[in-house]
Amino acid sequence: MSTHDDGHTIAGWTGCAVGTVGALIAGVGITGWRPGIWLGLGVMALAVFVTWFLHLAGWGKGPGPRPASQRPMRRRDSAARAGHPGCVGCRLAGRRGEAPGAAVAPSRRESEDEVAHPVA
Numbered sequence: 001m002s003t004h005d006d007g008h009t010i011a012g013w014t015g016c017a018v019g020t021v022g023a024l025i026a027g028v029g030i031t032g033w034r035p036g037i038w039l040g041l042g043v044m045a046l047a048v049f050v051t052w053f054l055h056l057a058g059w060g061k062g063p064g065p066r067p068a069s070q071r072p073m074r075r076r077d078s079a080a081r082a083g084h085p086g087c088v089g090c091r092l093a094g095r096r097g098e099a100p101g102a103a104v105a106p107s108r109r110e111s112e113d114e115v116a117h118p119v120a
Contacts, residue, residue, distance in 0.1 A: 008073050018051075022042070052092075056080060059077070060077065
């Protein structure tokens with residue numbers, strides 16, 4: 001196995017395959033079968049949603065390298081349910097990428113006296 005985290009995932013390869021089929025259909029449309037252009041573009045758009053759905057289901061990966069134990073392609077991502085930090089796809093789905101149970105503490109509010117009369 002590679003010592004690098006190349007990001008080979010079920011979501012990535014499935015999206016690549018569906019997108020390739022869409023490009024082939026669009027290519028047939030360009031060479032003579034006019035409905036193929038629109039059908040191919042539709043299949044390529046479908047590839048984006050298939051990849052995104054599989055990513056959210058745990059068959060993709062977040063940005064950045066993964067630990068060596070999480071690198072095999074057939075391993076589901078356990079962090080996908082909460083979202084990946086810095087992942088645009090997870091953010092679009094409403095997942096923030098925070099650890100479960102990690103609550104943000106409210107900031108300390110200064111009283112008006114401290115703001116109006118700073119202590120030297």
